[in-house]
Amino acid sequence: MSAGFFDNMAPTARRSLVVTAIFAAIAVVIYLFCLQPCESQLARARRTLAELQGRQSQTNGDLRSAGTVKKDLADLEAALEPYEEAMLVPLLESYAMRAKTILDPIALGAGLEDVRYTDEPFRALPLPRPMPRQLHTRAAVKVMARGSYQQAVSFLLRMERELPLVSLQQFEVASQSTPEAQSVMFVLEWPAKGGLTRK
Amino acid sequence: MNSSSLHLNLLRPSERLSSSPVRMRVMLPVGAILSCIGLLVWWGVLLTQLVMTKAQSAGIEEELSAKSKEHSEVIRQRDLARELKLQLEQLEFYRAGVRSVAEPLARLAEVVPLRVQLKQLSFTPPPRQVLQPPGMKAPLFGPTENVETQKLVMAGLTTKETPVVSLMESLEGGFERLVTHERKINSFRQDNAEAEGRKLLSFEVEYTMPERRFAK
Numbered sequence: 001m002s003a004g005f006f007d008n009m010a011p012t013a014r015r016s017l018v019v020t021a022i023f024a025a026i027a028v029v030i031y032l033f034c035l036q037p038c039e040s041q042l043a044r045a046r047r048t049l050a051e052l053q054g055r056q057s058q059t060n061g062d063l064r065s066a067g068t069v070k071k072d073l074a075d076l077e078a079a080l081e082p083y084e085e086a087m088l089v090p091l092l093e094s095y096a097m098r099a100k101t102i103l104d105p106i107a108l109g110a111g112l113e114d115v116r117y118t119d120e121p122f123r124a125l126p127l128p129r130p131m132p133r134q135l136h137t138r139a140a141v142k143v144m145a146r147g148s149y150q151q152a153v154s155f156l157l158r159m160e161r162e163l164p165l166v167s168l169q170q171f172e173v174a175s176q177s178t179p180e181a182q183s184v185m186f187v188l189e190w191p192a193k194g195g196l197t198r199k
Numbered sequence: 200m201n202s203s204s205l206h207l208n209l210l211r212p213s214e215r216l217s218s219s220p221v222r223m224r225v226m227l228p229v230g231a232i233l234s235c236i237g238l239l240v241w242w243g244v245l246l247t248q249l250v251m252t253k254a255q256s257a258g259i260e261e262e263l264s265a266k267s268k269e270h271s272e273v274i275r276q277r278d279l280a281r282e283l284k285l286q287l288e289q290l291e292f293y294r295a296g297v298r299s300v301a302e303p304l305a306r307l308a309e310v311v312p313l314r315v316q317l318k319q320l321s322f323t324p325p326p327r328q329v330l331q332p333p334g335m336k337a338p339l340f341g342p343t344e345n346v347e348t349q350k351l352v353m354a355g356l357t358t359k360e361t362p363v364v365s366l367m368e369s370l371e372g373g374f375e376r377l378v379t380h381e382r383k384i385n386s387f388r389q390d391n392a393e394a395e396g397r398k399l400l401s402f403e404v405e406y407t408m409p410e411r412r413f414a415k
Contacts, residue, residue, distance in 0.1 A: 016224035023231030030238040038245040045252040052259040059263060059270050066273045073276050076283040083290045123328055126292050126413050127341035132285035135340060138293065149308060149320075156301035167297040170349075171304075172321035191293045197340055 086165035088139045088190035095119050099141040099188065106162065110155035112145040112184065120187055123169075124194070131197045139192035140169055145184045149173050152184040159188075166190055288415070292345065296413040303377035310369035312362035317355040318401075322408065325349055347411045351378055352385070354403040356392055363387070363402050370406070378406035 006014065091098040096117040107115045120140035127135075145152075152173055159166060170187035263270075311317060325347045331338045357363050370378055383405045390401035 010224075013224045016228050019228035020231045023228065023235050027231065027234045027238055030235060030242065034242045035238060035245065038242060038249060042245055042249045042252065045249055045256065049252050049256045049259070052256050052263070055263060056259050059266055062270055062273050062277070063266065066269075066276075069273055069277045069280060073280045073283070076280055076287060079287055080283060080290070083287075083293075123325070124330060124339075124341045125289050126345040128285050128288040128292070130285065131340060132282055132289060134282070134286055136286065136289050136293065149317075153301060153305045153308065157305060160299050160301045165294065165297060168300055168322075169298075170322045170324055171300075172319070173317075174319045174321075175317070191290055195340070 083136075083165065083191055086163065086191060087136075088141075088192045095139050095190075095192070096141050099143070099190070102163070103143060103159070103188075106158050107143070107145060107155055110147070110158060111151045112147040112155055115143060115145040118142045118144075122192070122194070123189070133197055135194035135197060137192050137194035138167075138169075138189045140187050140189050142170075143186045143188060146176075146181050147184055148180045148182060152182075152186075156186070291415055292413040295415060296347070296411040298376075298411055300377050303374045306373070307370075307377070310366065312365050314359070314362040315355055315357045315366055317353060319352070319354040321352050323350040323352060325411075345413045347413070349408045349411075351406040351408050352403065353406075354401070356390060356394075356399040356401055358394070358397070358399060360387070360400070363404070367404065376409065379409055381407035 006017075009017070088095055088098055088102075091101065096119045100115075100117045103117070104115065118141070120142045122140060123138040125136055125138060145155075147155075152171075156168065156171075167189045168186060169189045170185070172183075172185040174183045176182050307320075326344075328342045330340075330342065332343075353366075367382065371380065385403040385405050387400065387402045390399045392399045392401075
């Protein structure tokens with residue numbers, strides 16, 4: 001029936017229909033093989049551009065804040081310096097031996113005798129949130145000696161003056177035969193580097 | 200006289216002309232051609248936009264690559280600053296818990312009455328830290344409590360109760376860094392030791408020390 005309809009058409013109308021059909025087909029081809037791929041490519045390129053623009057503005061913002069970051073870092077390093085100086089670092093893996101090198105002159109000055117140093121279990125410090133990568137801890141060293149109460153207090157007074165970040169965790173004075181030769185025990189705490197929370 | 204006219208239609212339907220001034224056989228191909236041209240123009244516009252977008256992206260990438268070294272240094276410094284800030288915060292917890300008791304301990308010797316002989320003075324050990332609570336697989340990095348309380352124990356000999364009471368009264372003022380007002384008499388009894396021909400009394404008093412607070 002459609003063939004009959006086509007045959008009955010005037011030649012000009014038939015030509016018109018063929019031309020229309022050909023151009024419509026060309027239009028479909030242009031849409032499918034040129035426009036659509038181009039549109040998706042453009043969408044991808046726009047997404048990439050938006051990401052890059054985001055990174056660019058982030059980078060520029062970071063670079064603008066470089067001065068502030070540098071200043072903050074310098075301030076923090078300055079604030080940490082007293083702690084770094086006070087920190088107890090092991091001497092040949094022994095914290096007690098490091099403490100001995102620091103405390104022997106003070107103990108000698110105070111008149112304490114027979115001073116012995118031993119490592120005590122460390123105590124953990126509360127954690128800030130979020131946790132830092134490098135933790136710090138309370139390194140403890142037990143100091144036992146012989147001397148009078150006054151000598152023990154004199155040792156503590158000088159230690160507190162010279163080592164303001166060392167804290168007295170435990171203390172014991174027990175009387176022996178004479179008041180000049182009592183048994184004295186201190187457990188002293190230093191800040192020290194602890195473990196890592198992540199690699 | 201009636202006359203009837205005869206109408207003969209010799210046109211085939213396809214040869215019939217439309218009364219409309221717009222002829223479909225012209226408009227259809229023109230429309231199709233115009234559609235093709237329109238699509239080509241659209242494609243051209245998209246291609247131009249694509250080229251421009253890619254050029255812009257390339258420009259930004261080049262800029263980012265030029266700034267990458269400087270930027271990574273800023274990032275490194277910023278991360279380091281963040282880490283140091285947290286480390287400083289933890290060390291400030293430590294500083295807050297530092298105990299300074301040498302001066303009150305020095306004054307303590309001055310307030311001990313003559314008739315009291317201290318045999319022992321000690322701080323009890325701090326409470327044990329629980330870093331592996333029951334039911335937890337991995338140990339904690341830090342304690343859950345940030346306050347520690349210890350006791351100061353004084354034990355000695357005396358001749359009667361009044362010197363001990365006097366010592367306790369003396370400790371009520373000016374020794375805030377060493378003891379609080381919370382105290383407990385652990386024992387007060389007759390001892391085997393003798394002085395001046397009479398039996399001495401032994402005592403043990405326990406004071407709660409001020410809290411060590413490891414917090415800002």
